[in-house]
Amino acid sequence: GDYVNIVLKDDTSKSFKAEIVNGAEIALGQKETLLVLKLNEMDADIAKLRKAEIEIRRNNYEGIKVPSEALHVLDGKKGVYVLIASQVKFREVNVIYSDDDYVLAEYDESNEKSIHLYDKIITQGKDLKDGKVYT
Structure with missing residues (x-):
């Protein structure tokens, strides 16, 4: 039923x-x-x-699929590091669904601080910092 x-x-x-x-x-x-x-x-x-x-x-969710290993916490906020024009940026993520392998992040194109379509998500790296220049 x-x-x-x-x-x-x-x-x-x-x-x-x-x-x-x-x-x-x-x-x-x-x-x-x-x-x-x-x-x-x-x-x-x-x-x-x-x-x-x-x-x-059972449920449908819409958002941006992000590998779990890319998720970080900075100043109490969940997010991912992305590469934009050779510079590392921290993008906030509102998790709407999580699994062992990935999380589904809410997509809000009007929020400049959140993750966007086509962001190059950094899944591995050392000393990742917001504003760091990637060489």
């Missing part, structure tokens, strides 16, 4: 809202299970599907 968003592994550009009708319990170590879903929409591609690998998305 729960509603979830599903994405086909072969085509992640489309998302479908589906109701879970029936599903097998996943045993420990099992990677596949049978899941019966009900969709309120239909097209030729969906009609062809009887067995498919899907990704179930």
Whole structure:
């Protein structure tokens, strides 16, 4: 009876809202299970599907994906160091989702201090400081 968003592994550009009708319990170590879903929409591609690998998305987040190792704390504020015109700059990050490998940072193009699209994020380095010239 729960509603979830599903994405086909072969085509992640489309998302479908589906109701879970029936599903097998996943045993420990099992990677596949049978899941019966009900969709309120239909097209030729969906009609062809009887067995498919899907990704179930419970929540959707939008932001900039940043490697976890790039995250630093400076003066109590989380952020990343980026390279702008051969100079290291600290950009503040508001984390909206985190995982072992990455964090998802809120994107606010009006905030000059926050991370922006196409910033060159520094993931490794020694003695990183805001304003330091990279040579």
